Amino acid sequence: MMAFMTAPQNILVLGGGVVGLNLALQLLKEGKSVTLCDDGNAPVSASYGNAGHIAIEQVEPLASLATVRSAWRRLFIRGGALSLPPQGIGAWLPFSLRLLAAAAPRPFKSGKVALSEVIAKAMPAWQRRVADLEATDLLREDGHFVVWETPESAAKGLRSWRATDTGTASFREVTEAEKLQLSSLIHRNSTVKVHGAIRFEGTAQIADTKRLLETLQQRFIERGGKLIKARADKLSITGDGAAVLLSDGDWRTADAIIVSAGMGSKDLMEQAxxxxxxxxxxxxxxQSHDHQWPQGLPPVVFEDRSMIVTGFESGLRAASFVEFTRAGTAPDPRKWARLRKHVGELGLPFGGQGQEWIGTRPTLPDYLPAIGRVASVKNLYYAFGHQHLGLTLAAITGEIVADMIRSGEGPKPFDLARFN
Structure with missing residues (x-):
């Protein structure tokens, strides 16, 4: 594509999560003047609280007929991870209808093509990013495990994964030594047994999500980026240009404004x-700081429980649940209780009750991200809505956005125009 004669030089990035930081660093690397606005609330963001899994095996959008058919079995009230709180029906019912439309064969097929192409580039992009950060130890390329607790679920799970496209990732049944190691995670007094397991190869984990965010921000500042500790409250369009009102009371504009503010992106973009x-x-x-999880053991997915357990430098984390509701709704303590129940029944080496966390994945109904530019506003771009793949796609999104700034053209499958 032909680059603009006057490509944007001054960039304003709204949102300092893992996506915003990656694209800000990439733009700095390409010689741009970059200002990043973030409210410093990283500990409650999905960029911090995720499972640390670089999930390049997830090339099939979750908006699929398979997801729709299995939804009733996965409901929280049936012991599963899917939660549809009654008080959130005004949000999740229209979203579900859009998801049903996106799950139809034709849109699912085109969505899978687009997602597969970008996920295939995700791991090389992360390899480039950690090398650029001079922190290659942040990326552990050791794959991950999927475990089943009954012969029936093991047989069914293996059949399901064999029928699933996993992109550039592959998997194999575990060796006897690996099965023994996985079995040793479960307390000898537990009635639970490992009846089957597979090991994925080609996937990875981040050694510690907190250190990743700190390192990204530190390098951004060291390399000349400007950080403003404020959130974007309002987006105003005057003529064909955009300006932003920050929570510190200042109005800001730039050659290019990139909205990458997670769930906050929705209000900002709708104002446009x-x-x-x-x-x-x-x-x-x-998450527990007191644990005996084997050092270096890759993440383990206990698929019967829809729970992933990851050992980080900062502690052992057990994560789960897909709760669709209105933003700002109070947390549901039953979810943390369910996680503790799972950990207790398995007898995992998890000390104490663990620190509780809840966070929001910004999710669009076709389970594809939003990356593009607003044609009618000369300086407005966006990169958000990465749902479960925010960490996985963060580094490659930075490279895509940098290319978009150079060329003026974004990836069409991820353009918000698909919802108009």
Missing amino acids: GLKVPMISERGYHI
Whole structure:
């Protein structure tokens, strides 16, 4: 594509999560003057609270007929991870209808093509990013495990994964030594047994999400980026240009404004006249600093419980749940109780009750991200809505946005115009 004769040089990035930080660093690397606005609330963001899993195996959008068919079995009230709180029906019912439309064969097929192409580039992009950060130890390329607790679920789970496209990732049944190691995680007095397991190869984990965010921000400042500790409260369009009102009371504009503010992106973009049918999809975790998880063991997915357990430098984290509701709704303590029940029944080496966390994944109904520019506003761009793949796609999104700033053209499958 032909680059603009006057490509934007001064960039304002709204949102300092893992996506915003990656694209800000990439733009700095390309010689741009970059200012990043963030309210410093990283500990409650999905960028911090996720499972640390670089999930390049997830090339099939979750907006699928398979997801729709299995939804009733996955409901929280049936012991599953899917939660549809009654008080959130005004949010999740219209979202669900849009998801049903996106799950039809034709849109699912085109969505899978687009998602597969970008996920295939995700791991190389992360390899480039951690090298650029001079912190290659942040990326552990050791795959991950999926475990089943009954012969029936093991047989069914293995069949399901064999029928699933996993992109550039592959998997194999575990060796006897690996099965023994996984079995040793479960307390000998537990009635639970490991009846089957697979090991994915090609996937990875972040050694510690907190250190990743700190390192990204530190490098951004060291390399000349400007950080403003404020959130974007209002987006105003005057003529064909955009300006932003920050929570510190200042109005800001730039050659290019990039909205990458997670769930906050919805209000900002709708102020610019775009339709953004994004929902607050919440996840929960508990984390213990007192644990005996084997050092270096990759993440373990206990698929019968829809729970992933990850050992980080800062502690052992058990994460789960897909809760669709209105933004700002009070947490549901039953989710943390369920996680503790799972950990207790398994007898995992998890000390104490664990620190509780809840956070929001910004999710669009077709389970594809929103990356593009607003054609009618010369300086407005966006990159948000990465749902479960925010960490996975953060580094490659930075590179895509940098290319978009150079060329003026964004990736069409991820343009918000698809919802108009």
